[in-house]
Structure formats: structure tokens, C-alpha cells
Amino acid sequence: MTTYMDIISLLILVSSFVLVANKKQTSYIKTFRIQSFLIALSMAAIGFRHFQQNGRIDAFILCALIIGLKVIYIPNLLNKTYDKVEHKVEKDFYLNIPILTLLACGIAVFVYFIVTGIGQFDNRDITMQVVNMVSVVLIGIFFMITRKKAIGQIVGFLVVENGIFGTAMFAAEGMPLIVDIGIFIDLLTGVLIMGLMVFRINDKFDSINTNKLKKLKG
């Protein structure tokens, strides 16, 4: 079981690397879809275990929510948004891809160094998974830092959310259900609001390049 989980978490991490290496906005969304699917997969695995152990189906509900929201609805929404805003052909990221991936790798190594220092993580079977998920969170932020377009930032934010959700899932086998549901509501509203704002930004600035939002200095 642990090995299986380790592999999936590693895949999730890898999908983050892929995300950082992506160049086009549409492929961000695709990668995100894949990553969410991987999380749903692991949620399902945990769900099976829970069901076997004490017949609870919390995890299945969550799994369904993930698939519904993160694998289907939100990526579609983002795609629609993407279609509706104007596009100019321009580089969407700072630095270049190899350096970005290297830095992302560096973050993962750093997290490994830090997390293994925590007493409780010395030799527990979830260590690897926690390391991967925390890395996903930080790489998500890193992704947001490096992307100029608003869509990229939304995706980055979603990856961060994936990461924290993943951490909760792998490390603690999920939070209390009510918390998880709350998170989903927040996430959904957040993405809706962000999507709405992307339109408005596009309206006012004729672009969704957030690098142009620089009027409020000092």
C-alpha cells in the first residue's frame, strides 16, 4: 500500500514538474486535470481502505467531488475563460524552462532536507508522500511566480490547493469531512471569482498579463 501511495504521490510531483515545464496556457490546464485525476485516484485508494476497515464512505464522496470539480468542471471553466479572452503571442514565463525545472527540483530537494529533519518523519511510511506533497505546494507557488498570465496564476493556485489537499490526504487520510467540504466550497467560489476577475481584467487592460498590473506601487 505504502509503495503504491509513494508512487502516486511521486507522479503528482512529477506532474508539477511537467506543469513548470509547460509553455502554453492550455497545456497548464491539461496538466492540472491530470494532476487532479491522480489525486482522485489516491483518494479512491484511501476510500477503499476505509471502506474495508470500517465501512465509511467519506473518502468516496470526496473522490467524487474531486473528479467532478477538479477534473471536469474547473478545467472546463478555465478552458472557456481562456477561449473568451484575447491573446497576444508573447512569452508567458520568466527565465527559461530548464532553469525553471531545475529550480523546482531544488525546491523539492530542499523540502526533503527539511521534512526529514522533523522527528516524527524519521521513518514513517508517509514521509515520502508528505515530502512530495509539500513540494507540490511550494512548486505551485513557484509556478505562480514564474507565470505572467492570469490563467497561469489560477492554475498555480489550484496546484497549491491540490498540494495541501494531497498533504492532508496522504498524511492524515483526510480531514474531518466538514472541513473538506468547506475547502471545496471555498475553492469553487474562489475559482469562480478568479475567473470572473480574469474577464474584468481582460476588459480593462486588454490583456490578462498580470505583469501589467503594476500601478499600485509603494
Add this chain to the structure above:
Amino acid sequence: MIYIILQLIIIIGLAPLMNGIIRKIKAISQKRKGASVFQMYYDISKLMRKDMVVSDTASWIYTAAPYVVFGSTVAAALLVPVCATEGWLNSAFMGGDALVFLYTLALGRFFLMLAGLDTGSTFGGMGSSREGLISSLLEPSMLIGLFTLGLASGSLSISRMMAESTAKAVPVLNPAYIVIFIVMIIVLLAETCRIPVDDPATHLELTMVHEAMILEYSGRQLALMELAASVKQLIIMTLIVNMFFPITFALPAGAAGVALAILLYAARVMLLSVLIGIVEVCTVKLRFFSVPNLAAIAFILALFGFVNYFVLGR
């Protein structure tokens, strides 16, 4: 009381003579016959009897100034015993406090400078301005000098300082005293508007200081001003002779002693006047803005005298 009256008579009586002597010395050096040494007495009595011309612009300050200047200068004179006899020293007004002496003179100077400004004439203002600079530059040196002498005698009273000097065999040979002596000579020259600081004989606006301030005065007011100036000169001379060249031998008691002391005093101040006359002859007037250098020298010397007193004198 008798001493105070004597003091008044001697100071006011002798003061114009000093000017006469100095002028005579200068005349002699220039191979002139020159006026009589008593010329200033004639001038003053003549001026006393003349009518006055007062500027329309002038206010009561102008009228009051001669009296205040004269009054305060003579009051300051009461603080400086002319003869270092015991009775005289003891009766010196308030022990002759050196600080009161300095600040009483300052009262006179204050009114003198105001009077210069009162008529609205440019000369007066110029004189006041210059007088202000010179007097303030020399004030610290004078103070340190008096402080040092005071420390040697343990008191700031001028009569105590004189008593101390009298007690010393030849005070001027004491290093601190020599230095302070030089300082006092510089102060004397500057305060009484003599060459090299000011030339009392000229009425050229570029150089005048004291004469410029009293330019508008005439008649008895002028007489009082001139008299006050010479009194001031004499009291500083008195200070010098009694501090640095005291009568170190014992005088006979009683009236004879006093008379002898007065005579000796007159002789010494006259000698000093001759000396000043010679200094005036030998030097040229400094450019006005070189006067601060002289003052700086005086200040440094005074400080040096003070240190000397501490390192060597105690």
C-alpha cells in the same frame, strides 16, 4: 568714605592728563611741539560752556547716554583702588568685585553704542558695530586674566588681588603674571581705542570707532563722553600698575603714607602713559579685520596664563 572721595577726585582729576601725556609723547616723536599736556582740561572746560546742537532724530537715549556712560564708568572706577594702601583697599567699594566692575563698564558701553545709533547717522551705527565686535572679542581674555589673578589671591575682589600683588616681591616676574600683563596691555589698547586698534586722533570714517559713536555730540554732552573715555582708560591703567607694578616697600603710616602712595601712583600711571605713547608711535593701526587676530592672541595668552598658574604657580 574719605578714600572713596579721594578716589573720585584722583581718577577724574588725573584722567585727562594721561591723554595729554600720550599726545605729547607722540608730538615729540614727530618733532612737533604739540599741545600742552593739560590741553584736554582746557577742551573739557570749554566744551562745558558751549551750546549744544542736538539732532532732530535723537531721543531721550541720546540725552541720557552721556550721563549714564559717565556715571557708570566712574562707578566702575570706585571698584578699582588707586593705591594699594591697606585703608584704601579695605574701603574699596564692595571689595571691588571684578565681575561687577566688568558689567558696570558694560552698562556704559551699552548706552554708548545705543547713542551711536540714536541719531540715525551712518557714522554712529558704524562706530557702534565696530565697538561691539572689539569689546566682545576682548571680554573673554579680560575675564580669564582677572580670574587667574583672582585665583592667585583666592578672591575675585580687585582689592584682594592688589593686596596679593603687593605681597609678592616682584609679581611681574611670575610667569602667569607676565602673560596676563601682556593680555591686559592689549585690553587697554583696545578698550581705550588706541593704536593699533583705533586711532583717536583721526576722523576718517574708515578707521574710527569711538569717535564715530560720539560724532553727533557737542557741548557738555561731548565733554562728559570724552571725560568718561579717559576715566575708563585710567582705571584700566590703574588696574595694570597696581596688579603688576605694586609698591612693594612699606609706606609710612597716616596721611603722609597716603600722600606718598598717591604720588607714587600718579608717577606710575604717567610712566604707563608714556609707555603707551611709545607703543602708539611704534605701531601702525591694524586693518579693522585684523583686530580679531590680536584678540585671538590675547585669548590664547590669557588661557596660557591660566594654565601656567596651574602648572607652575600653585
Add this chain to the structure above:
Amino acid sequence: MKFIYLAVPVVIVILLLFIKKRKFIYELGISASLLEMLITLSITADAVSGGQASFKMSLGIFYLDSFSIIVLDIITILGFLIHIFSVGYMERDCKSGKIDEKQVRLFFILLNAFIFTMILSVSVKNMGIMWVAIEATTLASVFLVGFYNKRESLEAAWKYIIICSVGIAMAFLGIVFLHLSSTGVLTHEHQFLNFTDLTVNAANLDSSMLKFAFMFILVGFGTKVGFAPLHTWLPAAHSQAPSPVSAMLSGVLLNSAMYGIIRTFTIVNINLGNSVFAGRLMIFFGIFSIAIAAIVILTQREYKSLLAYSSIEHMGIIALAVGIFTPASVFAGLMHIINHSFTKSMLFLSTGSILQKYHTAKISRIKGILKTMPVSGTVFILGLLAIAGTPPFGIFACEWNVLLSIFNEHHFVTGSIAAVLFAVIFAGIVHCLFSMFYGETPETIEPGEPNKSGAVVLIVLFVIVLAAGLYMPDFLFNLLSNASDVIMGEI
């Protein structure tokens, strides 16, 4: 039944969805917020009069103790006052054609939603739900920040939502670790993540995990609180939001985020047995925030962002006070929370009047406020002195106590730096802002208060601020000392 106050804003939001008339909207908003305030005040009164035991009340996931009551009271009292002010403010905006009727309704809906999320965040004991509520505060207020739909406000709103969401995400990571640290200690699922249970069992939690958790929570909620260098959204959002919203953000929202940090801080400190690890972090962030604010305030050009920096400073002071972690310092920190909320809301509300009169946010374009608006102007200038820590206002009393408690722990250098920085901030405020008050009113501007009911609110707030510096009633003292006991770990 006590938790009924939670329902009030929800009901209002629903009702407002169906009400079209402006007048009704106003009346409903004011009366509902008044009701809310009265309920919470009655809870407070009960708690205060009932003695030690009744300070805590619990119902399912809901939970109130004296600390939460303090923050809750601040929210509802300011909620009420800001409602009154907003009515005048919106009316004027509406009349001048800046916004339309629909937007007025939207404003009140969002305002009430915002209030709801905040009161929710301080009324629960489950850290997870608290997190959800705090995240929701961002979502509820983001359109309030971008209310005017201009380029700048949109920019501010975007930065606000992105930075706060990311920051808050960190806090969730922290909460996960908090949860992990309690594995094996808290066995029942309904105990999971409850800070009450965590505090009770704090000594048994896993220390290294807890440190990790605290650090993430500090960064996460710290973003919302506005600790430098995570404060970056704050000046932008405060300067672009309508003034009542700025008042709400600065006076109320920051406190709820701070509430989350302090709750965790208690657990960590009990667990670690001393305040070195977490306290040092808090002190560092406190001083760093004060320093950044002090430096930046010196050359501010816009009055609202200057006030935003001042909020950063004051959050820093609170962090500093709590970070010292002695009963006296915590007490002072709590006092500071209250005083800062009232003073800062007062200031932001007065900027509302100024903005509506002068139509500019630039300091250099404003002259003669004291002549134009005697009430707002006087309140504003005295409020600025108050916020800069001048006696006899409330903030001074707090700063005095905070500094005293710092020095009492022999943190001489920290205390001295803080004191000097306060003076620098004072200098910055005077240097930058005071020129607005003097001189002649420009001819284009007619004298008079733009918002009459708002002026009354300002005076009320001013009286509170002044009174807070001169007198503290016994019940408040009890409440505060009880709350500081709570923070010190006696839960």
C-alpha cells in the same frame, strides 16, 4: 441559542437578494447590524456578569471564550457603526453617479457576507473550519475591494485574492501538520483540530511537528494579518477599497486572522514550555513589520495607503506583545487589538469623507481640511495623533504597556528599537499627512460635511478612542485579563 447571531447576517444576505429599494436596504442593513451588536453585547454582558465559568460557551463546533468574545464584539460594534457610515457614503456615491442602485445592493450583500465570515471564524473551535471561514473572508471581500471596478481597484482586488489565497493555503498546510502532531493524542474524531482539545493536551503533542505547523500557520494567517514581508496586498487593497470597507479590513479583518495565529501560538508555547521558538518568530515579524512600515511611511503619497502601513505597524505591535508572552504583555496586546480597531476604523471612515469631498487620494492635492470639514478634519487629525501613540488616547496606553512588558522581560534592545520606530512613524505621519489639514480650501470645493450621519459615527468613535486612553471599566479589565489567561493557556 446564543449562537443565533451567526444567523443574522445570513438572513440579511438572503433578504437583501430580494429587496430592490435603496431605503429598505439601508434600514434593513442598519437594524440588522444593530440587532447583531445587541446580541453579542448581551452575550458579553452575560459572560462578564456570570463570572469565571460562563466565559466559555460551546455548542457543537461553535465555541466562545473571552478572547473570542473580544474579537466578536469588535466585529459587531464596528459592523454596526460602519453600516451607518456606509449608508451615508453609498448614498452620496450613488447621487454623484459613481455607482448605480444595483451596486448599492451588492455592497450591502457583500458587507454582510463579509461580516458573517468573520464572526464565523472567531466562533468556531475547529481550526479547519476557522481556516475555511478566514479563506471565505477573502472571497467575500474581494469584490468589495474591487468595488469601483476601475483599473486600480481591479488590480488591488486581483493581488488581494491571489496573495491571500496562496498565503492562506500555507496556513492549511500548517493545520494539517497540527493535526498530524496530535495523532495518537486526540483519539475521537470530533476532537480533531479543535484548539480547545489541542490546548488541553498541548503538552503531549509532537513538538517538532508542532513547530513546523506553527511556522506554516504563521506565514499563512500572517499574510492575512499583514506581517512584513507578506503584507504586500494590504496597502493596495486598503487604498482602493471604498473607505467603509477599508475600515472593515483594517479594523476587523486583520484581527480575525491574528486570532488564528494567537490560538496556535498558545498551543505551541504550552507544548514547548517556553516562548523562545515561537515567541522569537512573533517578535521578529513584529519588529520587522514595524520597521518596514516606519521606513515606508516616511515617503507616502497617498493617505489611505499610509494608513494601511500604519495597520501593518500595529499588527506588528500586537505580534510583538503576544510574542513576549507574559500575562502583562498579552494583556497589553489584547488592549491594543481593541484600540487599534476603533482608532483605525475611525481614521479610514474619515478618509471616506475626505475622499468624497476632494475626489483624490493624493496627499499633495489636498489642502485645508480643517476649514472645509471641521468635524471629519478634527477627528482625523486627532485620530492620527492617537494612532501615532500620543497621549491621552487609547493607543498610547497600549503602547506604554506593551513597551513596559517588553522592557520587563529585559528585551532592552527590542524595546528601544520599537520605541524609536514608533517615533519615526509619528514623524512620517506628521510629515506626510499634516499638510492636508492646513491652508486655504481650494475654491472648487464647498465647505461642509459630505456625510452627516457619518460625522456622528466619527464623533462616537472618537469618544471611544479618547475614553479608552483615560479609563478602563472593571468589566473590560476582567474580560481582558480572562482573555489573556486564555491565551496564556488556561483554557
Add this chain to the structure above:
Amino acid sequence: MNLSVTDHLFTLAIIMFFAGACFGLLFCKKHRAANTLSNLFCMAGSAMGTISVVFHLLKGGGPVTVLNSVPGIPNFSLQLKYDNLSAYFLLVLFILTFAVSLYSIGYISHYYGKRNVGIFNFLYCTFILSMMMVMLAGNLLTFFIAWELMSVVSYFLVVFEHERSENVKAGTVYIIMTHLGAALIMIAFMIMNVLTGETSIIGNGAFFTALPEAAKNACFLLLLVGFGTKAGIIPFHIWLPKAHPAASSNISALMSGFMIKTAIYGIVRFIICGFGGIKTWWGMTILILGIVAAVLGVAYALMEHNIKRLLAFHSIENIGIIFIGLGMGMIAYSKEYYPIAAVAIAAALFHTLNHALFKGGLFLGAGAIQYATHTRDIEQLGGLIKKMPVTAVFVLCFSLAISAIVPFNGFVSEWLTYQSIFAFIPKGSLCINMISIIAAAALAFAGALAAVCFVKLFGISFLGLPRSEHAGEAKEVPPTMLGGMGILAALCLVAGLFPKIILNLLDKVLIETAALKIYPNLSGGTVPVFSGLTVSGNKMSMIAILAVILALIAATVPAVRIIGGKADSRKYGTWDCGFVEINERMQYTATGFSKPIRIVFRILFRPSRTLAVKGEHPKYYPDKMEYKVGTVSVFEKYFYDVIIRGLHRFSQRVKLSVQTGSIHMYLSYILVTVLALMLYSRLF
């Protein structure tokens, strides 16, 4: 607690000032009523206050508590009480406020209908109350609150005429400086409070003796800089010459006459009395600061042509003189020569009173000039002695007093300072002696320059011909204003002639607060003409010297008459060198008057001059010539401006490099913070 009648009178005095403040606000709309009533209340309060503090000083009997309130906030008790030291300073305050309030009745009339007089009166009364509160503060907190209140209220008074942007700037500089000073004071208070657990400051004995040595030194420096900023010692003086001219004259009189003295009170209260032990280097520091302030203050004053700026610089000089006294006293105290210390500190405190009297008076005089001529530039004045004869007499008295000329009070305190320096020199080491003698020289120099400066002030503005229409059309000011100045002038003379009245009070003050006795070294002094004030054998009696001078003048007048006979005096124009009739533009100007000093001390003033010739062909046919002389404030240019510019640049840089506007940058802050904290929690 048994309060006597006089103590109740004191409470009543406080109530009077409160009433004054309230009436100011109540009659906001009726300017004349507001002003008159409020000032009358202030006068009543001052009179009552004076009586009660004088009685307290004479009667003795330990500190009296006025108010003791615990408002519920922790560590926040307010305590008002007074002992002899406070009573002495309060006496100074009440005398000054009495005169100033009387003066204000007339003076403020030029605000009627133009400004909100009610608010002004409110601020005025509050200002007095806040200064009282500083004197009355019984514990550290109360002192600090009062201190800050005083600063804030006086700030509002400085910017009261806020239409002029320079007033606002002056106010800003003032409040920033004073607040920075206050921050240092606060730090010192915190240290003192925390390390000794003591908060009271008025009572028996020194409260902060338990402080460790290092803390004492630190507190000394903090308090010195903190109070020094308020006192205006160089180099913390730059606010003073800005703020005083900005405030209206009655306020400047209070600020200069008393507010800056609160710093002296603070130093005496905390450093001399509070620490229960003085170090020699503390005294030396204060002495050196005093020397610098005394000399530079008067030197800068000479360069000023704005009366109030000139007077403001003189305040710096006088604070310097007070500091010299204090410094000398502290050195003597630390070396355990208590009688000398007593005389020196008494001299400083005496000078505090004297300065309040004559500087208050001078500011009132400046106000009168401004009232009559609407200008403060002395280059515009002239000939006022004929238009305003009474004012002229009073200003002359104050000028003589501040120049330390006999027979006014300024001389007495300087004389005592000189005496203490003189008495200490035989006991000191070479180093201390060098500083002491330079202090004495500095005193003399400052006194002489002050005399020059006041000759300039009085001579240019009151004598000669009017230099502008304003001055030509001046009229004598209303009697209330003259009354205010007259009281102070009379007191200047009284304090000069009967110094023992004050010294008796000071003796009580010093015995109670520092267990120092003046009288072993000091005797005589009041009414008997020839028993002078004596310090270690040196005698001085102002009455005697005045009597002698008057007698000599009285004798000279008839003597001259007898010698000279009757002589006529004729009025005629001033000598014009035979050219056209002399006019006012040919008079010596203030700029010209101070030129020699400007040239000699050019290193201090950095004078610049520009001569611009104007006209179509300026070289050959000049129409007009413009000559400008400027001096540079060295401290502002080379010290404050550098710091301010540096800070400004630093702030800009930080602002733009932190708050760049780029959301990516902001996000990276979060990432970096997280990574750093992860490292931190891993390492610790």
C-alpha cells in the same frame, strides 16, 4: 491627608485654568468675550497659584498631593503632586502666565473677526495646564503624558496661523524633533521603571538609586538628548528658531519663557535628584553642551533680522548659560563639594526664572512691535521710541537684563555662575579646570555678544528714523499689553535688586530635593544696601551699585551746570557731511551692524553675498542694484539635511523595491519566507 488653605487654593487655580479653557470654547463665536473672560480666568488662576506655591515654599512640609487617580488601565496611574522644586518652577510659570494673560487681553484683539479666538484661548489655557501638569507629575507615566500633551498643544499653537506654509513647516519640524526626544525619554523611563520597580518621581529621596551603573549612564544619555531636544541645546536646536516666530507672540513668550525650561526641570528632577549620585563626566557633558549652546546661540542670534528668530536664538544662548550652571553644579556635586554645587545649581535655577522674566518680556515686546507695525523684520523698523515710548522703556529694560548688565536680574544669576566656577577651579583637575575656565570665558563672550545683539535690536528698531511706512505709522499699544510687559520689567528689576528673595526660595528647593545648602557660602543680599551678596568672600550688591550710579548721575547734572553755566541746546538735522538732507535709507542697517561679526566668524555662518545689477545695459546704465546677504545654518545643511535626505532616499528605495507593484515579486516573498522559516524550524 491634611490640606491647608493654600493647597486648596492651588486646586482652585487649576480649576480657573480649566474654566478659562471652557469659556474659550463656549464663547467661540463672540471673540472679545471669549478672549477677555478666558484671559481673566488665567490671570486669576495664576494669581492664586502664585500665592499658594509661595506659601508652600515658605511653609515647607513635604510634597502635596493634588490628584491621585487609578483609571483601571494596568500600569497606568495618574498622580499629581508638588514639592518645592515643582513649586519653584510653578512659581516661574504663574508669574509668566499672569503677565502674558494680561498682555493677551489686548494682544489677541488683532485676531477678532479673523480667526477662531475661542479655539485659540482653549489651546492657550490647555497649554498652560499641560505645562503645569509636567511640573506636577508625580510618577513617570504622568510626566510622560503631560510632556507629550504639552508638545502636541504647543504644536497646534505653532501652526495656528496655518495659512502660511512656513508656519506649518516649522510646526512639523518642531513636533517631530520633540517627539523623537520624547521617545528617548520614554526608553529611559522604561529602563528606570523596570530595573528599579519604582514609578514615583516626587517624594523623599532619590528614587532610582538602585539602577545599575551602566543603566544609569544609558539613562543619563537618553534623558540628556531627550530633554536637550526640548531645551533646544545645539545640535538639537533647529526647531526652536522656526517654531518661535511661527507662534503668536504671547505663545512664544510662554514657549521660550517656560516650555523649554521644563527640560531643565526634567534634568534637575531626574538626573540630579533622581539617580542619587552624579558622575563627573555627566557634568562635563552638560557643561560642554552649555558652552556650545551659549556661544553659538548668541552668534546665530546676531545674524537674524527677524525679531522673533533673534530672540529664539537667544533662548538657546540662555539655555546654554543654565546648562553651564547645572554642569558646574553636577561636577562639584560628583566631587562632593556640596556648597559649590548648591551655588551653581541655584544659579542655574535662578537664571531659569530670570530668563522667563526677560525673555518672556522680550517676546511680548516683539509682539507689541508686530502689533503696532505688522512686521517682524527689524530692517523695516526704526524710530519707534517716539511712537511707542513706554514699550521702548520696557524693551530696553529687558535688553539690559538679558545682556547681564547691572542692575538687572540677568547679572545676578550669571554672577553666581561665575562664582561657582571660580570657587571650584582650585579644587578641580587640569582637565575640568580648562573646561571651567572656557565656560567662564564663554559666559563673558556670550554676555558681550548679547549686549551687541540687543544694541542692534533696540537701536535699529527703536532709534533713528522709521525705515518703512509701517514703522512710521506705529502707535502705542493698548494698556493691557503695556501692563503685561510692565509687570515683567518691574520683576526683572526687583529680582536683580533683591536676589535674596529668590535665593531663599531656592535654598528650600535644594535642601528638599538634593540636600544641598546654599547658605554656607552665601550671605547677605536683600535690603541692607551695603551688605552685599557674598560668595566665598566675593561681594556684590545690586542696590549699592545702582545707588552709586544714580548718585553719580545725580551729582553730575548739577556739577556740569555749575561748571558750564547755562547752555542752550539747538535742534538741528543729523550731520549729513554737507550733502543732501539725510534720510532713513542712509541709516546703518541691522545687516551692516552685524557685518563685522559675520565676517570674523564666517566659518560659523558661511555668509554668501550676491550683487545683482539690473537694467537694460546693466554694465553702463544700471537702473537698480540688489545686494543680498545670506547665511547658512550649518547644522541644518551639514547635519540634518544630510540625514533627512539619506532617510528619504532610503525610504524611497525600500518602498519601491519592496512594494514593486509586481504580483510575482509579492508571491516570491511568500515563497522565500516559507523556505526561510522551514530552515529556521529545522535548525532550531
